[in-house]
Amino acid sequence: MKRNSRLSLALHTLSHMAGEPDRMRTSTDIADHAGTNPVVVRRVLGKLREAGLLTSEKGHAGGWRLARKPQDISMADVYLALDERLVASDEISAAPACSIEHALHKRVSGVLEEIEQSLVKKLGETSIAEVRGA
Amino acid sequence: MKRNSRLSLALHTLSHMAGEPDRMRTSTDIADHAGTNPVVVRRVLGKLREAGLLTSEKGHAGGWRLARKPQDISMADVYLALDERLVASDEISAAPACSIEHALHKRVSGVLEEIEQSLVKKLGETSIAEVRGA
DNA sequence: CCATACGTAACTTTTATAGTTGCATTAGTC
DNA sequence: GACTAATGCAACTATAAAAGTTACGTATGG
Numbered sequence: 001m002k003r004n005s006r007l008s009l010a011l012h013t014l015s016h017m018a019g020e021p022d023r024m025r026t027s028t029d030i031a032d033h034a035g036t037n038p039v040v041v042r043r044v045l046g047k048l049r050e051a052g053l054l055t056s057e058k059g060h061a062g063g064w065r066l067a068r069k070p071q072d073i074s075m076a077d078v079y080l081a082l083d084e085r086l087v088a089s090d091e092i093s094a095a096p097a098c099s100i101e102h103a104l105h106k107r108v109s110g111v112l113e114e115i116e117q118s119l120v121k122k123l124g125e126t127s128i129a130e131v132r133g134a
Numbered sequence: 135m136k137r138n139s140r141l142s143l144a145l146h147t148l149s150h151m152a153g154e155p156d157r158m159r160t161s162t163d164i165a166d167h168a169g170t171n172p173v174v175v176r177r178v179l180g181k182l183r184e185a186g187l188l189t190s191e192k193g194h195a196g197g198w199r200l201a202r203k204p205q206d207i208s209m210a211d212v213y214l215a216l217d218e219r220l221v222a223s224d225e226i227s228a229a230p231a232c233s234i235e236h237a238l239h240k241r242v243s244g245v246l247e248e249i250e251q252s253l254v255k256k257l258g259e260t261s262i263a264e265v266r267g268a
Numbered sequence: 269c270c271a272t273a274c275g276t277a278a279c280t281t282t283t284a285t286a287g288t289t290g291c292a293t294t295a296g297t298c
Numbered sequence: 299g300a301c302t303a304a305t306g307c308a309a310c311t312a313t314a315a316a317a318g319t320t321a322c323g324t325a326t327g328g
Contacts, residue, residue, distance in 0.1 A: 119249045
C-alpha cells in the first residue's frame with residue numbers, strides 16, 4: 001500500500017482501457033491486475049464516473065468502460081476528477097495568530113496555487129491514448 | 135497536528151528571525167510561539183543547521199540563530215534543506231509488472247520532476263527577509 | 269430464480285507524522 | 299565545583315489519512 005495510489009490506479013486502468021475501449025472490465029479483473037481490492041477500484045473509478053470519464057453497469061454482464069474516446073481523455077481530466085490537489089491544499093487555515101504567519105501563508109499558498117495550475121496544464125498535454133507510446 | 139507542518143514551522147520561524155537576526159531563541163520559545171513541542175522544533179531546525187542556514191549553541195545561554203544574512207536565505211533553501219519533495223516522490227517503484235504501468239510511471243514521474251523543479255525555482259525568488267512585506 | 273456485477277456503509281489495518289518522555293552532554297552562573 | 303538551562307538524540311506513544319476488508323443491498327442478464 002502506498003500513499004496516493006489512487007491516481008496511479010486510475011491512470012493505469014484507463015491506459016489499459018484506451019487499448020481496448022469496447023471491452024467491459026469488472027472491478028475484480030481490474031483489482032487483480034492492479035494488485036488491489038475490488039472495493040478500492042469501485043471507489044476510485046466511481047469518481048471518474050461522476051466526472052463523466054467512465055460508465056458502469058450493474059448486473060450479470062456489468063462492469064466498467066470508457067465514456068469517451070481515449071484521445072479525448074487527458075491525464076488532467078483524470079487528476080481533476082479525483083480532487084487530488086497534489087501540490088496545493090484546500091485546508092482552511094485556522095486564523096493565523098501572528099501577522100508574519102499570515103503573510104507567509106499568503107505567499108506560500110500563492111506559489112503552490114501557481115504550481116498546481118502548471119501541473120494540471122502539463123497533465124493536460126497527454127491523453128490516456130498516448131501513454132503507452134513512451 | 136497537520137500534514138507537512140515542518141516547512142510551515144521552518145519558514146515561520148526563520149521569517150521571525152529575519153526581523154531580529156541577532157536575538158538568540160530557544161527551542162522552547164519557538165515551540166510556544168508555533169504551538170508545538172521543543173523536540174519537534176529541534177528536529178526541524180536541526181536539518182536547517184545541517185544545511186548551514188542556522189547555528190545552535192548548547193548550554194545556559196544557548197539557542198538558535200541565523201547563520202547568514204536574512205537576504206541570503208531563500209524559501210527554496212529552506213525547502214531543500216528539509217528534503218521535502220512536495221511534488222515528486224523518491225520511491226523506488228518496485229519493478230512494474232506490466233509495460234503500460236512502466237510507460238505510465240515514466241511519463242508521470244517526468245512531469246512531476248519538472249513541476250518539482252519549477253516549485254524550487256519559484257520558492258527561490260523570495261528570501262525570508264521579504265516574507266513579511268506581503 | 270439464480271449468479272454476478274456494482275454501490276455503499278462500517279470497520280480494521282497500515283503508515284507517516286507529530287508529540288512526548290527521558291537522559292546524556294554542554295556551557296554559562298553563582 | 300555545583301547548579302541551572304540549553305541542545306542532541308533515542309525510544310516510545312498518539313493521531314490521522316489512506317488503503318484494505320467485510321457485509322449487505324440493489325440491479326440485471328440468463
